[in-house]
Amino acid sequence: MGEPVTDPSDVFAPDCPVRPIYGDITSRWAMLALAALDERPHRFSQLAGRVGGVSEKMLSQTLRALTRDGLVTRIVTPTVPIQVTYELTALGTELTPRLRSLVTWVADHTPVIQAAQTAYDADPPVPPATANRR
Structure with missing residues (x-):
């Protein structure tokens, strides 16, 4: 008898x-690459230019994960150099x-989110007391 399988x-x-x-799809770079x-x-260099700020290593890792998950396909053209x-x-x-719905929601709510972040940063919560813990 094997291990019980968790309901996906x-x-x-x-x-x-x-x-x-979820981690593969919702990372910052994956969301931008998919969009x-x-x-x-x-092509790789075009995608790197479109997704500003991503390193080649991170973009390569992201594309590998998205390809493994079946969301992206990698098409190799046998030219010199290979495309x-x-x-x-x-x-x-x-x-x-x-x-895109999530991207749009974030864009639409960015001012509200930034205001919440500013308010939080101005008056961060007090960390829980550790003196009473054993």
Whole structure:
């Protein structure tokens, strides 16, 4: 008898198999890469330029994870030098409208979020007392 398998819909379970996928999809660089690829396929250097501020190493790791998850496909053209183009798969295309909703929500609410951050930073909560702990 094997280990019990966690229901993939139980995202609150510590061994939920979809948790790593959430990390792959919701990282800052993944969200930006997916949004850029939703516009059109990109070669690596084009994508790096579109996703300003990402290092080549981080973009490479992000694309590898998204490819592994079946959201992005890597197309190699055997030229000299080799050309690699990234584009969304059908699964990635299905995801991007939901992703764009989140991106739009964040953009629409940025002033409110920044005001909350400023208020918090001006009067941070007092850390819990540690004197009474043993």
